[in-house]
Amino acid sequence: xRVLSQAAFVLHARPYRETSxxxxxxxxxxxxxxxxxxxxxxxxxxxxxxxxxxxxxLLSWSGKGELALLTGVEAVGPARELSxxxxxxxxxxxxxxxxxxxxxxxxxELFDCYAATLAKLHDDDSIQxxxxxxxxxLLAGIGYAMILDHDTVSGQPLEPERxxxxxxxxxxxxxxxxxxxxHCLLGRSMLELDREHFSSARSRHEARRLTRFxxxxxxxxxxxxxxQVFHQVISAVDLPTT
Amino acid sequence: MSSSQAIEALREAFxxxxxxxxxxxxxMAYHLLERDRNAAQSIADALQHALDTxxxxxxxxxxxxxxxxxxxxxxxxxxxxxxxxxTPADLESIEMAGSYNGCYFVLMGAxxxxxxxxxxxxxxxxxxxVIDEFDIEEIIIATNLTAExxxxxxxxxxxLSGRDITLSRIARGVPVGGELEYIDRNTVAxxxxxxxxxNKP
Numbered sequence: 032x033r034v035l036s037q038a039a040f041v042l043h044a045r046p047y048r049e050t051s052x053x054x055x056x057x058x059x060x061x062x063x064x065x066x067x068x069x070x071x072x073x074x075x076x077x078x079x080x081x082x083x084x085x086x087x088x089l090l091s092w093s094g095k096g097e098l099a100l101l102t103g104v105e106a107v108g109p110a111r112e113l114s115x116x117x118x119x120x121x122x123x124x125x126x127x128x129x130x131x132x133x134x135x136x137x138x139x140e141l142f143d144c145y146a147a148t149l150a151k152l153h154d155d156d157s158i159q160x161x162x163x164x165x166x167x168x169l170l171a172g173i174g175y176a177m178i179l180d181h182d183t184v185s186g187q188p189l190e191p192e193r194x195x196x197x198x199x200x201x202x203x204x205x206x207x208x209x210x211x212x213x214h215c216l217l218g219r220s221m222l223e224l225d226r227e228h229f230s231s232a233r234s235r236h237e238a239r240r241l242t243r244f245x246x247x248x249x250x251x252x253x254x255x256x257x258x259q260v261f262h263q264v265i266s267a268v269d270l271p272t273t
Numbered sequence: 274m275s276s277s278q279a280i281e282a283l284r285e286a287f288x289x290x291x292x293x294x295x296x297x298x299x300x301m302a303y304h305l306l307e308r309d310r311n312a313a314q315s316i317a318d319a320l321q322h323a324l325d326t327x328x329x330x331x332x333x334x335x336x337x338x339x340x341x342x343x344x345x346x347x348x349x350x351x352x353x354x355x356x357x358x359x360t361p362a363d364l365e366s367i368e369m370a371g372s373y374n375g376c377y378f379v380l381m382g383a384x385x386x387x388x389x390x391x392x393x394x395x396x397x398x399x400x401x402x403v404i405d406e407f408d409i410e411e412i413i414i415a416t417n418l419t420a421e422x423x424x425x426x427x428x429x430x431x432x433l434s435g436r437d438i439t440l441s442r443i444a445r446g447v448p449v450g451g452e453l454e455y456i457d458r459n460t461v462a463x464x465x466x467x468x469x470x471x472n473k474p
Contacts, residue, residue: 256389
């Protein structure tokens with residue numbers, strides 16, 4: 032199988048043999064795949080400088096099975112760099128894709144959302160809202176869509192000012208004082224996450240706790256490495272937020 | 274499946290080497306046992322000797338037989354100037370270029386969030402100790418210009434910028450003998466961003 036000039040991002044690159052790279056790629060029409068970039072670390076190669084994460088690319092490859100062979104790399108638009116906390120947020124996105132999407136499952140809408148979130152990380156300071164939207168759509172993409180508009184016990188629409196508990200694999204239900212097994216939050220926070228627009232610090236905070244809670248359920252066997260490294264980094268230095 | 278447990282163990286051991294899969298490992302094991310037992314013995318001896326004698330240099334963190342490696346012990350080097358690199362191979366490249374006469378610090382890796390490698394896994398604590406102990410005046414951050422190298426460079430910059438030390442980053446851009454027409458876009462963009470001022474009007 033030959034694929035030509037496919038919109039894609041490099042998620043992770045690691046050295047292979049003397050001069051090659053093994054890449055994890057996220058592409059628009061073919062989802063996540065592994066590929067070898069032969070000779071990319073050769074001093075004469077012009078690919079190496081382009082095969083960086085967080086950069087929109089047009090990639091060509093051939094072959095199927097576990098590892099494709101990369102046959103072409105083109106940059107889309109000018110090169111830009113991430114810095115500070117946004118850099119770690121971008122690594123976090125990559126790890127979510129690596130850990131939660133299966134190889135060769137196409138997720139074109141999630142790809143567009145990823146590209147848009149990265150673009151925001153490049154020039155925006157409010158990175159948190161973008162991360163929530165990506166997390167929400169990622170969970171939906173892998174078949175664990177959140178229920179954010181109705182009470183799953185009564186079937187009634189969520190009321191903004193009432194407190195609900197969110198049970199994994201079931202959804203929100205009105206919180207009763209004697210049974211608090213799930214994750215507690217205001218109806219408003221879920222409605223705003225549903226509409227992808229946050230109006231208060233509390234909604235942002237509660238939405239963040241909810242998506243984190245559900246993502247941790249999905250990655251239960253190992254906690255997310257990028258998050259651990261980020262905590263190591265911020266416990267040593269003050270990273271700029273933009 | 275191989276017939277003997279010892280051969281199986283040897284094959285297993287070879288697959289630990291980077292870039293060696295089960296097939297190559299089997300070839301290596303049979304070659305050493307069947308064709309070249311002397312080589313097998315000398316590999317075993319050299320490996321054991323290296324394991325017994327090689328440790329980290331107290332100052333530069335590089336692999337060394339002595340507590341202070343020959344570079345760090347040399348009176349000809351500038352001891353207030355420190356070049357931070359990722360690996361011993363990077364140090365070797367700079368030494369081969371022959372234009373640097375300061376000392377080094379080898380991190381033994383780079384920050385890689387996706388591989389779970391953070392500052393705690395690198396020699397960062399040791400670097401801070403070296404800076405305090407040896408009166409470092411200037412640090413050149415020479416980590417690679419890969420995503421991980423840049424992440425590490427940013428971390429080190431944040432970590433060290435409050436101190437009374439001159440910090441610099443190795444230059445990036447057009448290679449010697451390079452022609453702009455044939456250089457990739459990322460490199461050209463960065464060469465323009467990181468341009469050098471030639472005069473002061």
